[in-house]
Amino acid sequence: xxxxxxxxxxxxLLMDADNDLVxxxxxxxxxxxxxxxxxxxxxxxxxxxxxxxxxxxxxxxxMEMGTYYLTSFLCEYSRALLERAxxxxxxxxxxxxxxxxxxxxxxxxxxxxxxxxxxxxNFFYKYLEVPMKxxxxxxxLYIGQCxxxxxxxxxxxxxxxxxxxxxxxxxxxxxxxCRIITELGNFRKEEKPRITGYEFHIICMxxxxxxxxxxxxKLEETLEEVKNRQPDEKWPFRARVAVxxxxxxxxxxxxxxxxxxAYVCADRFCFGSLPGREEIILNDEEDVLTQxxxxxxxxxxxxxxxxxxxxxxxxxxxDQIAKExxxxxxxxxxxxxCDPWAYERMVGSHVLREEYGYPVLTxxxxxxxxxxxxIRTRVQAFVESIEIKKxxxxxx
Amino acid sequence: MGxxxxxxxxxxxxxxxKKVFKHREWRGVRDTFYDYTRWLGIIAMLGKFMLxxxxxxxxxxxxxxxxxxxxPMMIDKHSMGLRGPQLRIxxxxxxxxxxxxxxxxxxxxxxxxxxxxxxxxxxHVVLMDENEMTNIMCGFPNLEGLSWxxxxxxxxxxxxxxxxxxxxxxxxxxxxxxxxxxxPASEAGICIDGDMPIFGKCAVxxxxxxxxxxxxxxxxxxxxxxxxxxxxQLATPLRHTEPGVQEYAAQEVRNAIAFIExxxxxxxxxxxxxxxxxxxxxxxxxxxxxxxxxxxxxxxVIGNNILLYRETEYMAIAGKVPAFAELDKKITKxxxxxxxxxxxxxxxxxxxx
Numbered sequence: 001x002x003x004x005x006x007x008x009x010x011x012x013l014l015m016d017a018d019n020d021l022v023x024x025x026x027x028x029x030x031x032x033x034x035x036x037x038x039x040x041x042x043x044x045x046x047x048x049x050x051x052x053x054x055x056x057x058x059x060x061x062x063m064e065m066g067t068y069y070l071t072s073f074l075c076e077y078s079r080a081l082l083e084r085a086x087x088x089x090x091x092x093x094x095x096x097x098x099x100x101x102x103x104x105x106x107x108x109x110x111x112x113x114x115x116x117x118x119x120x121x122n123f124f125y126k127y128l129e130v131p132m133k134x135x136x137x138x139x140x141l142y143i144g145q146c147x148x149x150x151x152x153x154x155x156x157x158x159x160x161x162x163x164x165x166x167x168x169x170x171x172x173x174x175x176x177x178c179r180i181i182t183e184l185g186n187f188r189k190e191e192k193p194r195i196t197g198y199e200f201h202i203i204c205m206x207x208x209x210x211x212x213x214x215x216x217x218k219l220e221e222t223l224e225e226v227k228n229r230q231p232d233e234k235w236p237f238r239a240r241v242a243v244x245x246x247x248x249x250x251x252x253x254x255x256x257x258x259x260x261x262a263y264v265c266a267d268r269f270c271f272g273s274l275p276g277r278e279e280i281i282l283n284d285e286e287d288v289l290t291q292x293x294x295x296x297x298x299x300x301x302x303x304x305x306x307x308x309x310x311x312x313x314x315x316x317x318x319d320q321i322a323k324e325x326x327x328x329x330x331x332x333x334x335x336x337x338c339d340p341w342a343y344e345r346m347v348g349s350h351v352l353r354e355e356y357g358y359p360v361l362t363x364x365x366x367x368x369x370x371x372x373x374x375i376r377t378r379v380q381a382f383v384e385s386i387e388i389k390k391x392x393x394x395x396x
Numbered sequence: 397m398g399x400x401x402x403x404x405x406x407x408x409x410x411x412x413x414k415k416v417f418k419h420r421e422w423r424g425v426r427d428t429f430y431d432y433t434r435w436l437g438i439i440a441m442l443g444k445f446m447l448x449x450x451x452x453x454x455x456x457x458x459x460x461x462x463x464x465x466x467x468p469m470m471i472d473k474h475s476m477g478l479r480g481p482q483l484r485i486x487x488x489x490x491x492x493x494x495x496x497x498x499x500x501x502x503x504x505x506x507x508x509x510x511x512x513x514x515x516x517x518x519x520h521v522v523l524m525d526e527n528e529m530t531n532i533m534c535g536f537p538n539l540e541g542l543s544w545x546x547x548x549x550x551x552x553x554x555x556x557x558x559x560x561x562x563x564x565x566x567x568x569x570x571x572x573x574x575x576x577x578x579x580p581a582s583e584a585g586i587c588i589d590g591d592m593p594i595f596g597k598c599a600v601x602x603x604x605x606x607x608x609x610x611x612x613x614x615x616x617x618x619x620x621x622x623x624x625x626x627x628x629q630l631a632t633p634l635r636h637t638e639p640g641v642q643e644y645a646a647q648e649v650r651n652a653i654a655f656i657e658x659x660x661x662x663x664x665x666x667x668x669x670x671x672x673x674x675x676x677x678x679x680x681x682x683x684x685x686x687x688x689x690x691x692x693x694x695x696x697v698i699g700n701n702i703l704l705y706r707e708t709e710y711m712a713i714a715g716k717v718p719a720f721a722e723l724d725k726k727i728t729k730x731x732x733x734x735x736x737x738x739x740x741x742x743x744x745x746x747x748x749x
Contacts, residue, residue, distance in 0.1 A: 100635050132603055339606075342576045
């Protein structure tokens with residue numbers, strides 16, 4: 001297939017947390033809000049003059065300093081972020097808002113605060129208590145916390161407009177991005193998709209780490225380009241897989257999976273589009289903050305949500321997207337040392353395999369995958385097993 | 397060193413890689429005789445335990461029960477080196493905990509569907525997690541909050557450090573990485589291996605104390621629901637000192653109470669709750685006295701026994717068993733008398749501050 005015109009541009013944006021668009025936005029006097037988790041409603045940090053950047057640590061080598069503070073038992077994402085913070089990689093942020101979600105990411109941000117990694121005058125840290133169950137009590141908590149820890153501080157410190165109109169405008173802008181990403185993502189459902197999983201992942205990730213309004217033009221151009229793109233005559237992949245699991249912000253991971261013969265047709269992970277780029281549908285009757293919080297609470301697929309309906313919903317969702325995107329198999333992946341995803345991966349793999357009948361590959365992976373031979377071998381073997389299963393007519 | 401402080405060389409009680417003493421610790425005639433009689437008491441308790449046919453069945457049904465053969469050794473290990481009043485205090489505490497656990501096991505096995513009991517036998521039981529504060533059950537005088545995890549996992553690793561190795565193997569064979577906390581992983585392994593007793597009208601799970609515990613509950617809730625035991629999750633917030641969060645926490649407790657009421661037909665009794673709360677306060681007050689003594693040159697209630705005893709009393713008992721409150725007062729009396737007589741833990745010691 002012909003290379004996408006702006007792919008290289010998007011790839012370059014991912015090379016640095018303080019990328020060109022972040023710098024451009026800050027030069028225009030805008031406020032950069034750092035976040036580390038889906039459970040901090042992204043749309044609430046993209047209000048008015050503010051824009052949010054989901055933290056990554058691209059090109060991470062060693063994590064020795066992060067490991068010193070957090071020990072080697074904590075997830076590599078949290079250690080990589082702390083490492084980068086200590087190195088001074090997040091000086092550009094104006095504030096950092098984190099959930100008391102998983103303990104690891106919470107400790108990571110607490111350590112950043114204790115180590116004073118940012119010396120801007122008005123810099124602040126906020127920690128939200130986020131619901132562990134998707135129910136009315138959880139929703140009330142969520143609304144209160146978002147008001148107290150996101151909206152009010154943004155307004156008091158930076159004069160951000162947090163009115164209902166501003167929230168609705170932010171949702172509208174968010175949905176615009178979501179529609180483009182979803183439309184791009186829908187091409188993955190085709191028999192010969194005209195966008196690879198790797199290309200899609202890069203484009204999608206850019207919407208998490210750059211001011212979205214500055215991306216929109218190129219996104220729309222890319223969408224048009226893909227609409228008119230001709231897929232390769234001979235499709236280069238041997239199987240279609242849905243990748244499910246913890247955060248993946250290393251583009252090499254999806255690249256590696258695809259180089260091993262498996263087309264990544266669905267991305268159910270943090271920094272992915274499912275559910276991160278699903279539109280927020282608002283009505284005119286109910287309080288807008290309540291609706292936003294409800295959306296994030298109900299759509300969240302983090303394994304930290306512990307109520308039984310949510311646990312079941314996570315696996316149903318994987319089945320739903322696997323059917324929708326016509327996945328032959330599922331790769332359940334987790335960041336090394338992530339406790340929540342360790343359990344979710346174990347149970348999810350079992351359920352999706354035994355109860356839903358999918359071939360499942362279950363792996364844990366380092367933060368920086370690089371060109372891991374081990375993962376490559378596992379994926380290659382998985383692809384072969386899917387092919388054999390197809391030849392045998394779907395029998396195990 | 398041993399002789400200088402009036403003790404024998406305690407390390408020499410063990411031989412090679414064996415975990416059992418070569419012989420009982422010599423503590424002088426009086427204390428050795430006292431300790432021996434208490435040891436006999438534990439053996440008698442274990443013997444009495446095995447007189448119940450269901451307990452025998454449970455012993456052979458569940459792999460983790462094998463660890464309970466080490467009960468006398470575990471208590472010996474934690475009373476090593478103690479003399480006089482400190483030894484007596486330690487034995488009182490451990491022996492009460494041991495007898496409470498024996499009662500817990502007897503109850504569990506009498507109601508366990510794996511051992512042939514009908515679900516009706518445990519319709520008064522609400523299952524609770526091992527690290528869940530059970531004082532929510534203080535408001536239900538006709539119900540019991542019991543934890544199978546305490547009996548099968550928590551206590552077992554106190555008895556034998558590698559008690560859960562098999563269950564960790566089981567859970568890791570299912571795909572769990574080896575880097576997660578082994579406690580919830582072991583519980584998940586027990587559940588996967590089919591070694592989880594099945595009883596209870598309903599279950600209230602909690603995310604305490606950590607992400608691992610939160611996640612392990614997911615594995616267990618699947619098994620419980622498959623066996624017809626409905627499960628409610630009580631979410632304990634993390635930023636619990638914040639005012640806005642406290643209301644959330646209170647509502648979570650209310651929701652859990654409503655679930656128990658709905659499942660069991662019982663009503664929450666505030667009078668009984670406060671009766672238990674008074675006993676919890678007795679424990680807290682008495683423990684404060686012991687800690688005050690520990691600030692002096694003559695500490696009396698020390699070591700692992702205060703930890704295990706208080707943990708049992710605070711979390712598992714939560715004021716529901718009057719015997720613990722009574723023992724608290726007895727221990728304070730024993731400790732205060734020993735302090736007045738200036739009885740040291742070790743002879744000829746210098747306490748460096």
